Amino acid sequence: MRGVSNLNMASGEGGAESGRPATIDDVAALAGVARASVSRALNDQANVSAKMRERVLRAAEALNYRANPQARSLASRASKALALINCPALDAEPNSYYFAALELGALRAAAIAGFELSTLNVDANDPRRGEKVIELFESGRTAGVILPPPLSDDAALAATLVERGYPAVCISPSDAVRALLPGAGFDEQAAGKQIAERVLAKGHSRLGYLLGIEGHFSAEKRFAGFLEALAEAGLDPDAVTVLRGDFSFRSGVELGQAMLDGAERPTALICANDDMAVGALFAAHRRHLVIPDDISIVGFDDAPISGRIWPPLTTVHQPIRRIAASALDQLVEIVLRGQPPRPRFETIGYHLVERESLAPPRD
Amino acid sequence: MRGVSNLNMASGEGGAESGRPATIDDVAALAGVARASVSRALNDQANVSAKMRERVLRAAEALNYRANPQARSLASRASKALALINCPALDAEPNSYYFAALELGALRAAAIAGFELSTLNVDANDPRRGEKVIELFESGRTAGVILPPPLSDDAALAATLVERGYPAVCISPSDAVRALLPGAGFDEQAAGKQIAERVLAKGHSRLGYLLGIEGHFSAEKRFAGFLEALAEAGLDPDAVTVLRGDFSFRSGVELGQAMLDGAERPTALICANDDMAVGALFAAHRRHLVIPDDISIVGFDDAPISGRIWPPLTTVHQPIRRIAASALDQLVEIVLRGQPPRPRFETIGYHLVERESLAPPRD
DNA sequence: CGATCGACTGGAAGCGCTTCCAATTTGCTA
DNA sequence: TAGCAAATTGGAAGCGCTTCCAGTCGATCG
Structure with a gap:
């Protein structure tokens, strides 16, 4: 032996x-x-x-x-602990694909870089949520944080972070935050416009739109892209039925229902993310509607579920893991160099995924 | 400032x-x-x-x-690096929910315990896959491994690990491996029996079964439970249409199709996991069948998708994250104590999730 | 051609912790 | 109350690495 x-x-x-x-x-x-x-x-x-x-x-x-990474970080006095903040709305799904993908992408990149990454859960509705992030630094254990939405829209937090020199990198930050902190994401507006154009190209004119959480930058950008496409097609934005959801499957079900029961049912429904699109699809099925015959539905994210439901969802592929990895790599660089984070934004590519939930309107 | x-x-x-x-x-x-x-x-x-x-x-x-965990592990000479082996079949889905959940559960537990956890990908069809695991230890960097299926069915590997005193904990190990190494999982057979009973109780007698990968212990146990229920109900197992898949969505689609096109289409289809069930559902939809009217479909795992597709899937909830966390905790204990791993098996609870994909047969 | 300078290199001091070993204290026994 | 073992405590040596500091050496300059 x-x-x-x-x-x-x-x-x-x-x-x-x-x-x-x-x-x-x-x-x-x-x-x-x-x-x-x-x-x-x-x-x-x-x-x-x-x-x-x-x-x-x-x-x-x-x-x-x-x-030996342990010895290395001990000797270099770098507290190599990074943190990924999970800041979900109270009423959102507990374990959304979005955050899981973020976590996995960042975790892997952290392992490669030899950094520890922990996850801090902060309630999105907590007024002190920003302070909790600051406390992370002040306790001395954290060398840098990754801020996903909605924290990446919080300009006040970003300003404080910059002022004190605390390293932070954002996921899909708002323009205001993007001017302050580095980040990673993709061109939400262009993507929003592209999928809207695709819908319009199929001949739809009675449209519905399921918005994401109010003030959520990515969601707004997607919607702005949609509006842009509308304008270019010479369509009236007021004719669109717009409902506000919170990115969750549940809100997709509820709003999808409302949309379907409305006086003038749209022939195509555009959702700010896949979870809501899947929810809307669920609601449509429950109404015994046939998709895309009765109504086309498109989403945004290309979550794994989108290709497995029936009909499979036309959507925009968002490479969440790569975005998270990019954010983490940037953070590591900042922490290592000890330089104040310059507002660099890394754009990751996206692409339209055409599946079967989008078709020309029936009439 | x-x-x-x-x-x-x-x-x-x-x-x-x-x-x-x-x-x-x-x-x-x-x-x-x-x-x-x-x-x-x-x-x-x-x-x-x-x-x-x-x-x-x-x-x-x-x-x-x-x-400071770095200093601690440096001083204690403990190479606190643990590894989770990802051993998918070549043709399986790239990022299955199962492994992602496993990874996340283990990762979190590792963070709490102050251990690093890395992931090693090994091709399930590689004849040298066992050696790769051994090499992990021999390179001196790894203190312990978590072995998910199908590695947790590999008695030869388990024996080698035990013989050399390398700490390892299994996820859902086979009986043979369970006698050698500690592990965590749930009572697959009881669960398999329970869901089968539920199907039988609805009045189904023309049954189909989608098996998992050959030799995959969990899958076999689930099937054994099914057979048990069948026997207790006095039904002939030979009357069941049994097809072998590989746990993937794609195999679910393909076999689901075959099942539906077969001479004697079953009124209820039991799948060894949710991915295949979702695939079968997909195939049924493509055939314009109505579920559960035309055919009932049940799965196993309670993946997130199962509650979001239409109709939502009746399945068995498998707490993957908790299982992974339990395995990691056991591994940490073994590594810390330096004792040879005793074959203890931690059983995590499961429960049946009744949704709408199961209903009495139409006739 | 010797002083000066810069590019390299080696020595040594820790980073914060565990752990071995020796020193001290304690608790009893005789 | 002296005497001894057991229980406790303190001192010190690293774990493997980075980094400061001083030294070495060849090349450049006046």
Whole structure:
């Protein structure tokens, strides 16, 4: 038994002669240089000769050396704890796909960067929600935060963060916040316009729109894009039935119902996100309507569910995980460099996903 | 500006007199004891007087002291890196709800326990998949692994792990593995029986069953429970149309189609998981069948989608996140104690979720 | 050609914690 | 009350890494 184990070890998996992973000192010894030089070479800092770098790299390679993130962050005094704030509305779904995807994307990027990422839940309706974020920094344990909506629309919070020099990166921030803090997202307005154009191109003119939470920047932008498309098509925005929801499946069901029961039922319903679109679809099914014959429904996000329901949803693919990863990478860079966050915005690509919930109107 | 910031700091958020978090030395100084004593008291080790513990605790409390996990794990030489193995079949869906939930549940528990958790992707069809897990340990970076299906059915791997003393905990392991390694899951067979009974109670007798991946223990147990219910009801198992899928939505669509097009279409279709059930539902919709009038469909897992599709799915709620968290907690305990993993199995509760995809047969 | 400067490099001091080991105290026994 | 083991406590040595500081060395300048 032991023999087998040793055999495997001898086969040269790990680093040093023992089975334990190689340390920086092992690399230094093999390369015949000082520990400090290894550190410098590996973190490609200035003042390292090409020869030195080469030797160190080769030794590290030979030993299969991987720096111990614990020791590294301890030594560099960086409290490498990052936080992702989850700030749902009280009445929203408990575990929306949106936040789960955000969390997973950020978590993976954090693992790669060697940072810890914790999640802080803050009630969106709490008036002190901003202070809770600030407290995170003041307690000294947090080096930076990722702010998803609706916190990424909170200009006052952003201003405070900037003023005190606390690193923060936003997910889909509003224009006001975007001027203050870096962020990641995609062009919501262009996407909103594009899907609206697609609907219009099918020949729909009696439209319904399910808005997201009031003041939610992404949702407003999507709607602005919709309005833009409407204007370009020469359609009257007042003729559109607009209802305000809160991004949840439940609100989609309720508002979808209202929309269907209304005097003048639209032939196409555009929803600010997929959850609501799925809810509207649910409501339509309950009314025994046939989609897209009786009514077309489109969403926004391309949540996994959208391709599995019947009929599969035409929507805009939003790469949430990549956005979260981008935000985290930016945050890491800021924390590492110690520079105040410059308001850079990383735009991630999106694309329209055409499925079967959108078709020309019946008449 | 600075004034505001200082004011907040003075208001006593953090620990030491400066804004930085309190260290163990701050606590030791305040309590007037040695650093070592603080460490012992806080980790409630033996040989600490009640008085000492009291003093330390009070000082730590006063300073709002929280141990630095980096330093702790560095000093304790514990490579606190745990790994969750993702071992999907080549042709399965890329990001199934199941694994995402597993990951999130484990990730959160890991954060609480102060452990790092990384994810390793291994191809289920790779004959060397077991070795990859072993290598994780041999490289010296991993202290323990969580093995979800199908790895939790791999008795050879489990035996190797036990033999070498590598900590591992399984998700829904097979009986053979359960005898070797600790694990967490729920009583699949009882659940499988329960949902089958529910179907039978509605009056169905022409049944279809969509199996999961061959040899997948959970799936087999669910089927065994189904068979049990059948036997108790005095029904002939041979009269059931049984098709084998792979847990994916796509296989659900394909097999659902086959099932519906078959000579003798069942009045109720039982699926080994929700993804396949949703796929079958999708196929039924495409055939313009009405559910549950034309055919009842039930699933297994209670994935979020199950309550949002039409009609909402009758299924068994499987608390994946709690199972993952339980597995991680067990793993942490094993790693911390350094004891060989005893084969303890933690059973998490499940419950039947009755929705609208199950109804009496039409005839 | 010697002083000066800059680019590199090595030595050493910790980061905050655990843990081994020695020193001290305590609780009893004789 | 002396004497000894057990219980407790303090001191100190690192864990693996970064980083400050001082030294080395070759090249440049007057």
